[in-house]
Amino acid sequence: MAMINQEKCTGCKICQTYCTVDAIGFDGDKCAIDPNLCVECYVCLRQKVCPQDAIEPVELSNFYKEFQHVMSDPVENHGVTGVTGRGTEEVKTNDVSGRVKRGEVGVCIDMGRPGLGVYLRDAEKVAMACAKAGVKLAPAEHTPLAALMTDISTGKLVDECHDYRLLSVIVEGQCREEDLSKVLMALKAVEQEIDTVFSLGLILRVDENGMNPAIGCLDGLGIPRPHRGKVNVGLGKPLSLK
Amino acid sequence: MTHSLHRSGDIESQKKDFNWFMYQTKGVNDKNIKAKALEFIAAAEAVGSENWGDVKTGPITQYRSEEIREKITDKSRIRGVFTNKEQVVAFLKRIKEKDLGMSVVITGVLSEVLPACKEAGVTPHSINYSLGVWGKKDRLPDDITLSITTMCGHHMIPPKFVKYIMKQVQKGKLTPEAGSVKLANFCYCGIFNQVRCADIIQKETGRETP
Numbered sequence: 001m002a003m004i005n006q007e008k009c010t011g012c013k014i015c016q017t018y019c020t021v022d023a024i025g026f027d028g029d030k031c032a033i034d035p036n037l038c039v040e041c042y043v044c045l046r047q048k049v050c051p052q053d054a055i056e057p058v059e060l061s062n063f064y065k066e067f068q069h070v071m072s073d074p075v076e077n078h079g080v081t082g083v084t085g086r087g088t089e090e091v092k093t094n095d096v097s098g099r100v101k102r103g104e105v106g107v108c109i110d111m112g113r114p115g116l117g118v119y120l121r122d123a124e125k126v127a128m129a130c131a132k133a134g135v136k137l138a139p140a141e142h143t144p145l146a147a148l149m150t151d152i153s154t155g156k157l158v159d160e161c162h163d164y165r166l167l168s169v170i171v172e173g174q175c176r177e178e179d180l181s182k183v184l185m186a187l188k189a190v191e192q193e194i195d196t197v198f199s200l201g202l203i204l205r206v207d208e209n210g211m212n213p214a215i216g217c218l219d220g221l222g223i224p225r226p227h228r229g230k231v232n233v234g235l236g237k238p239l240s241l242k
Numbered sequence: 243m244t245h246s247l248h249r250s251g252d253i254e255s256q257k258k259d260f261n262w263f264m265y266q267t268k269g270v271n272d273k274n275i276k277a278k279a280l281e282f283i284a285a286a287e288a289v290g291s292e293n294w295g296d297v298k299t300g301p302i303t304q305y306r307s308e309e310i311r312e313k314i315t316d317k318s319r320i321r322g323v324f325t326n327k328e329q330v331v332a333f334l335k336r337i338k339e340k341d342l343g344m345s346v347v348i349t350g351v352l353s354e355v356l357p358a359c360k361e362a363g364v365t366p367h368s369i370n371y372s373l374g375v376w377g378k379k380d381r382l383p384d385d386i387t388l389s390i391t392t393m394c395g396h397h398m399i400p401p402k403f404v405k406y407i408m409k410q411v412q413k414g415k416l417t418p419e420a421g422s423v424k425l426a427n428f429c430y431c432g433i434f435n436q437v438r439c440a441d442i443i444q445k446e447t448g449r450e451t452p
Contacts, residue, residue, distance in 0.1 A: 017402045043398055047428065074245070074297055074396040075430055091370035093267040093345045100368060108370060113248060114388060115397045116381055167397055187376060197377035199248040201370045210356040210366040218373075226371040228256070229352045230247045233359055234367035235338060236267070236345035 001038060001058045001065060002045050004031050008054035018049040020167060021117045039117050039167040040069035064164045071144065072167035091203045095236040099142070105180050105214065106203025107135050109171040109187075113199045118169060120148065121162035122194040126187070127155030127171045133186035134179040138172040145169050171198075177214040184221055201230070245395025246321075246349040246433050247372045250388050255442065257351050259393075259435045260324040262286060262294075262333060265345040272316055278342045279320045280311060285336040286322050289329045294322025295432020303426040303436060323435045327358045334362035386446055390439055394429035403428070411447045418443040418450070 004015070009030045016024045016031065023037035024044075033044075044055050060066045091106065093099075100106040109126055112118030123145060131137055131154050140146040148157045155171075175183050180202070187200065204212040210231065218225055246261040264282040266272040279296075286294055287307075295301035296318045299310045314320070324330050330348055337346055348355050352369075359366055375382070382388060383401040391399045407421040416424070422439035444450055 017406050018400050019402070020397055020400045022402075041398065043400065043428065074398070091368050092263065092265040092347055093270075094368040096267040096270050096345055106370070110248065113395070113397065114250070114375065114382065114392050115401065116378075191376040194377050197375050197379060197382065199375050200373040201247055202373060203368060203370045206366050206369050208365050210352065210359065210369060212369075215371065223373060226373055227253065227351055227353070228247060228249065228349070228372040229355065230347055230349040230370040230372075231352075231355050231359065231366050232368045233334060233346050233348060233364040235342075235364060236265075236367075237271075237343040 001035065001040055001060060001069075002033055002042065002055055003058050004033055004050075005054045005056050006030050006032070008052045010052055012051065014051065015044055015049050015055060018044055018047060020115065021165075036163075037165060039072040039165050040065065041072040041167050042069070042075075046075075064161050067144070067148070067161075068164050068166050071169050091230055091232050093236060094203065094232050095234045100174060100203045100205060102205045103177055104174050104205075105177055105183075107171075107173050107175060107183060108201035108203060110168055110199040110201070111171060112166060112168040112196050114197070116196045117165050117167050118196045118198075119163060119165050120157055120169070122196050123169050123171060124155065124157040124162065125193055126190050126198065127157070129186045129190035130171060130173060130183060131155040133175075133183045135173040135175045135183055138174070143170060143172040145171060180214060181217045181221060184217070184223065188221070245431065247370055248375070248395065249392045250375075251385065251392075251442070252389070253351065255389070255438055257354050258325050259438050260327075260330050260348060260350040260355065261321060261433045262291070262324060262330070263319075263321040263347040263349075265319075265347060266316070267345065271343060275316050275318065275344075276314045278344055279314050279318060281340050281342055282320050282337065282344075283307075283311065285333055285340070288336065289324070289332040291322040291329070291333075292325055292437050293426060293432050293434060294320070295430065296320055297431045300430050301426060301432035301434070303423050303432075303434075319431065322432050323437075325435065325437050327354050330355065330358040331362045334359065334364050338362065338364055386442065389442055390425065393434045393439065394431075395433070396429070396431070398430065399425055399428045399434075408443060408447060411443055411449050414449070418447070
């Protein structure tokens with residue numbers, strides 16, 4: 001993690017401007033990083049924001065601190081998935097991997113985004129709500145959060161990780177198109193129970209016009225139709241067979 | 243990651259904001275990617291990609307194009323920014339013609355991206371649709387700040403830094419363009435649209451470049 005060398009700190013508070021999650025406090029004399037709020041994104045370190053060079057790296061003390069750092073810093077590669085940052089492929093390579101097939105919906109929940117961060121206890125609530133509503137959560141070889149799950153069929157995380165705060169982590173899985181309404185209703189319920197935000201993405205196979213009628217279920221739930229999308233334009237090989 | 247998907251702000255402004263991506267798939271086409279990555283970069287530069295980069299090195303707003311190219315490895319992620327539909331069409335046509343076999347993703351407002359795909363002669367395979375932000379939205383920063391910070395989906399741009407840059411522009415110490423480049427440098431991937439950012443800063447501060 002990062003810490004502020006108290007002997008070097010002059011209390012100028014410049015570093016506070018550059019903290020992504022407001023984790024740097026000031027006691028009237030010196031600045032200090034609150035380890036319970038810091039997400040280990042390393043922006044303060046990489047951008048060399050301190051004129052006194054008082055911000056220093058400290059060895060990450062356990063697996064959860066390392067996980068926190070890898071999820072919060074996009075420069076890092078996740079050890080299992082091999083993908084940078086939060087390490088998930090979602091729609092990006094679906095034309096090659098065929099991970100989300102016709103009749104299926106990829107559910108991609110960016111916990112803590114935009115910018116609030118997320119304690120893993122809240123990520124667990126959302127994962128468990130999804131699993132209960134019919135989402136088959138992605139396994140550890142596809143998405144990092146699964147490495148912390150005691151049971152991938154329920155979304156339960158190991159208790160030891162609950163109080164770690166990350167800049168973001170993705171709850172990822174798939175459901176059948178006919179279960180999408182049920183999943184969205186579950187998300188509407190659980191959004192009331194968490195102390196942060198999430199950004200929701202739904203991955204669907206589309207026709208030649210970029211459409212999929214399954215998205216129509218949003219109307220009945222009072223959810224606005226999406227105007228933004230991340231479009232895999234189908235130039236990858238081999239193409240998914242389904 | 244879905245770091246380009248959930249941008250926010252005025253829709254007309256978002257219509258001038260596209261991201262392009264080359265993706266390798268683990269275990270399928272993720273070895274010796276450099277030559278293909280260079281083809282993507284060449285196509286993007288030919289049509290005027292305003293920003294691009296590799297998360298392992300950084301964006302061209304901060305690093306020389308040659309340096310980013312030299313440092314490309316199989317762990318690299320190559321991506322960038324377009325500011326109009328015509329660039330997207332021209333880019334897709336070039337990449338289709340090259341037939342590189344890598345996954346290509348374009349993120350943006352669907353009413354712009356889908357017609358661009360059609361015009362370029364490519365057929366969308368899958369879409370990750372943004373259903374926006376859920377949960378405790380009252381804890382979020384103001385909409386203007388969010389319209390800037392969400393252009394780095396990894397959220398490497400601190401909201402307080404946006405406020406600081408706005409103040410510097412208001413005081414006349416920075417132009418909107420110079421301020422937007424300072425913000426862009428925090429987005430290692432090179433997907434931050436500094437052109438759109440300068441527009442937002444200019445509108446918000448009432449300051450124009452002399």
